[in-house]
Amino acid sequence: MRPALSPRWAKVARDLAGHRFRTLLVVLSIAVGIFAITVVMGGRGILLREFETVYEASAPATIVFEVDAADESVIRAVERVDGVRLAEGRRTLAVRYDKGVHADDVPSTGWDTLQLRAVPDFERTGVDLTTVEAARSWPPAAGEVLFERSVNMVASYAPGDVITVETPGGTRVSLRVAGIVHDINAYPATFVATSTGYVSMDTLRLLDEPPRFNQIRIVAEEVPTRAEASRIAMEVRDDVLVPRGVRVLQTDVPEPGSHFLGDIFKAVSLLLLALGVLSLFLSGFLVVTTVQAIMAQQISQVGIMKAVGGRASQVTWMYLAMVTVYGVLAVLVGMPAGAAAGRWFTTFAADLLNFRVTSYAPPPSVVALGVAVGVGVPLLAAIVPVRLGTRTSVVRALNATGMSGASFGHGLIDRFLAHLRGLPRPVALSLRNTFLRKGRLALTLVTLTLASAVIMSVMTVRTSILATVDEVDIWRFDTQMWFALPQGAEAVERIASRVEGVRAVSTMPEYRTVFTRADGTESQPIDLIGVDPDSDFVDPRVSSGRWLRAGDTAAIVLNADVLKSEPELAVGRSATFNIIGEDREFRVVGVVTAGLMGPVAFVPKSHLDSVTGGTGAVMRLQVRTATGEADEQARVGRLVERRLEERSIPVAFRQTETEQRDQVASQLGILVTFLAIMGVILASVGVIGLTGTMTINVLESTREIGVMRAIGASHGSIYQIFVTEGVVIALIAWALGALASYPMSVVLLDLLEGAMGLPLTFEYSWAGVGIWLASVTAIAVLASLLPAFRASQVSVRDAISYE
């Protein structure tokens, strides 16, 4: 029988097949890195690609005009402007709807806000395209409504259900749900507590609304810069709309190609990238540790091969081939598992961010990265230990016995441990064993410390995000409500303050304004809120300048979101804001943190009343209750709403402070969720890493175990020695990781702040440090038990003759 392989390659094959447990361990160590990278980077790649694909395919509007009224002839005129590809008219209308008339007869939970968009022709629309996910009839007939699918995140609707809507004018109509559509350009219901619905122009008549457009949505030719888009918008306004008597209430020119969830998306993507790179490092360290251990085990065989004529280069290639096979096997295991987990992860993320995924195929670059990490990184990582092993002199290699006691006793730590008195003998042996192979220990510690630092940093980022949620809101109310139409402040305050349980009330005038830039272009709409400077309903966090003072007149305080898009609005600058068609001068006196409210500016209420004609009309009421507890917030809110309704003041939307906090938390919660998932993945890498290291330590110590058992060590003693060694390593890694996690958390939070433009409150997670201490100790015990068990099962004879 002639051998199929030459002897040296037969040795490689047999070493792989013969040491199944070791092969499994090494493959798993590499595969877990590939898995993490495929999930993280693959997930990121798919999300970015799909987000871009779906968003671009939706033909998002370049310019949106809010107008008083326009007809089809105006729309056709807009389309003739240079640079405009198409224009469409819409009528949008905020109604409240009662979920109580749901087909499932769910008990009424009160009114919610529904943003209705009337579309003239569903079949021919070319802007902000929607995708039908489930439809009973298409296009929706008169008396039917299509729901944006994110509505199902807050309630459950299916085609055929019936809802009752009420317009601000008081008209109540029952609408049947015709279907569920996906609109990537609509705010998800979970984020804004407002659902979006689509109706035909015929349905408008049922709602007593005129069949005229109050919104013009324009798609520009090509993808212009924001400045170009602003220029087109001004041309449309000045040359088409104003000459035709159309009053422009607001012009919205979003950053072209930028989605409203872009900041959160960027932050998620950045986190995934950062953690992907860390996974790569972790995987690399695991591989170096493992290959070094294999070389240590094989050193005497290297000596034999060199003694019978094997050159260092030939032996090196044998071990590199073995590492390549490990890598290929790891790719075969890690890549499909990573792709499957990535698919789940992507679906989860897409659902959270409300967009569809059209293809789950991982980007080719991620596949290439996975293969490179699986095969390339192990090879790179193996070169040094393999070269060191194969260049060992023959005499040294042949004299390697597997008992490395000779290297112990020279260093400071060795001498310290040697002089440590009073420890039980097995514990002393464990401690000394831990520091026996210092190179291995260093590598294991780097791997575990990195994993520990990342996990504790992730926990700190999570804690900081939650702390930010607590601190981000500047309002100090228990319940607030918005009106469908402007209401007189005095009347609203008087009615509300008489309700039982109400301790204080506050109203504030709010307007949409735009800032006129130095070059004459206009900013994005900014919410301008009139506040009493001394009101305790507002508690701003001033980041520069100061808050409003009693006696201020034309003073304005901006939030960071305004400054982000309009950097020229520095403290001390005078700026022109257009309020209800009139240009007004204000002096910027301060900047407050963004507060997740979008661009907002604050001016003294008295001054705002004076420039707007002192109408005293308000859109929002805030109430503080006696106890401030969540139940009381809801109860008093319902009472106030009922009392206002009785006085014919319709409330469009009501929200308690707890609900608002949950809503903010749900936005940042996406990051928290992603961080938690990443934490689990990294912890898995750490667990497998430690198990691998402990197993290899045990394998390498098999001969020592044999000696110990030959001189009378019981199974229990063997267990104790290895479990203590594992725990000592884990505790050192935990301590070093805790130290490293502080600066790492600061860097991660800085990156997140940069990506989101939101100042985050740094709060170090001491709980995380404690949780990881408990986890890593448990992991160390478990990781050491299996290898120690294996060792205890080997006979003394086999242990001593172990190769």
Add this chain to the structure above:
Amino acid sequence: MTDTARADALIDLRSVVKVYDTGEVPFTALKGVDLTVHSGEFVGLIGKSGSGKTTLINMITGIDRPTSGEVVIGETPVHALNENQLAMWRGRTIGVVFQFFQLLPTLTVIENVMLPMDFCSMYAPAERPERAMRLLEQVELADQAYKLPSALSGGQQQRAAIARALANDPPILAADEPTGNLDSKTADSVFHLFEELVDAHKTIIMVTHDNDLAGRVRRALHVSDGEIVDERVIRPRTERSGI
């Protein structure tokens, strides 16, 4: 020793010193050893444990390097070769036999024998199995060719190691305590094999502390404290038996 005798020598060690750095006090294992061995000799290195005999044989095989002095084998200055040149030279010139056999545990016996041919690219790949089998027949292990070393007895493993040492048909065989791990009967059969190889014109250097076996080599060198302190030449077997 005359210059002519030195020029004819197959193995020529000149003032070989080996010092080991063992930490605080350096240990001199060889103290300026001079030695020549001619082709076809069967030389035994005899001495107590720690006397320097293994260090001396390691100098000859190139497994270890001298701290000073020269090791010339044939016309090759072994002490001047780098690791790769040494490995290639050793594979073709010297067959090494170890006390603990040192067969690769994952290779079958025949694969172990073919390994030096593979490393040194000796013989055509198609010829190697046949040659390995012939060598195994020579050491009476042909029926064990496809077994793993762990399935063989100590004596069989050592004979397999000798077959491996002969794989590339080297002129020299260096054996470090080849019988040290074997019972006396098996040790005798291995020694007999060595005698046959010497008869077949191989040069053998063997380390041993077995006095009985030491009495059967044709030239015994007594090593003590890193020096060759005594040399004894024994009549060839044929002369003794009167053939």
